[in-house]
Amino acid sequence: MSKHGGVRVRIAPSPTGFAHLGTASTALYNLLFARQNEGTFVLRVDDTDVERYRPEYEALIYESLHWLGLDWAEGPDKGGPFAPYRQSERVDIYKGEAARLIQEGKAYRCYCTPEELEAERRQAQLEKRPYRYSRRCLINPPLDRTVFAVRFKVPGGEIAFIDMVRGGMKFDADLIGDFIIVKSDGYPTYQFASPVDDALMKITHVIRGEEHLSNTPYQLMLVDALGHERAVAYAHMPLILAHDGAKMSKRKHPELNLAIYREQGYLPEAMLNYLALLGWNPGTAQEIFSFDELVRTFSFDRVQHAGARFDWEKLNWMNGEYIRKLGDDELTARLRPFLPQLDEETIRRAIPPLRTRMYKLAQAVDYLDYLWTDPAPPALDPEAAERVKAAINALKDVPWEPESIEAALEEAVARSGAGKGKFYTPLRDALTGKKVSLPIHYTLHLLPRDVALQRLQRATNVRV
């Protein structure tokens, strides 16, 4: 396998907030490609932003990825032949690489302050010319300063590479200014750490979001300067946009947070399916894909070039499809965490009427919370109260099963001369306190008979 020069891919999420939808999407495509090639999927944690890093964010990434079943072979928690996999634990490596570049005259110390840099930038903007670092610290380094960052001396020229979704890419590196590779706090920038690790970890294919397309020439120049081998190809996946076409933001777009899907009861396999179709299509009418089917069908040449908007409606539909396909045992098991108040047997009995009524598991709570929450008895008009009484009579001795309850009720309805609607509505109200519920016979059946009859009885005593 990978030991003999096989495919190696990675994701490199940054633990600076909750786990992102984009991370899941990128991980999916990486894993798909790895599986297709019997390659190795690596997880590397990009924790070089000391300001924003939190260990709990890192835990969130593991959690979400595990939930989705997107498992890695090498990572900080698993180790591997290229450990460590946490960039904060690799700073010596980056420092060494940076020192080598300085020694070879391919990088230099920059003592400029943020203010000075800002002034340079503003000046450039004022003169309406593209900004590039002036190289003042290369040409004429100050002697009285000690705090420095390391800048890469960009060689310029044309940088070309293969993008598996877009084909051959070409960038003019003469337009790129010298950029910082080691910050003054000693940590590497993303632009530096990422290519160094990719090279050292023998990553063969870099599959990541489109926001990194323009970063690629920066990183390629570094790889070349360091004398490392370049990845054989890149793939830049279309961005997932918010529904309004804007970039997703933490504030305005809860759908960015991976944790909410689990909390709401979206199935991991539905998420993966939806994510796969957001930015890729098989060229056929098929929309429902198991993971294995995706492995068989996915290819980068059918990946979309434009960003795709996230659509709750379609996700909901797809999740519903997956829920409806689940067997009773499986659905029961998945529902349990959402219904801690109910025993397994009750959940199981609720499943037949429940299955087609949910597009996400958390909705089961709305349908079933009457089982553990006593509703306020409704105020009934005399006619309705009579019907409830008739129902009580009909239900008193009937076997407590959905079918027999339904039959008894229908008989009572016929006798009453009223329609089912008029007859069942007060029952539903007395039983659940709601306008919407599971079919009335199931609503009754799921409740113990004595509790059900008690709620009905009580309702006959309350008058408008």
Added chain:
RNA sequence: GGCCCCGUCGUCUAGUGGCCUAGGACGCAGCCCUCUCAAGGCUGAGAUCGCGGGUUCGAAUCCCGCCGGGGCUACCA
């Protein structure tokens, strides 16, 4: 500002010169089923293919320009 990517129904998309009076899916509307809500079945509305020029007998598909959106241009990743 510079560089790069992108632009087909509201949304995700099929489409690589004639098979397109532009297909599918979600959503939407109507009907059927029906105790409510779903699911399911049937039917339907919805895109002058961003705009303007070319090339061609013929363009959503090729070329040019423009406009619009996004990304990068940070001691964020």
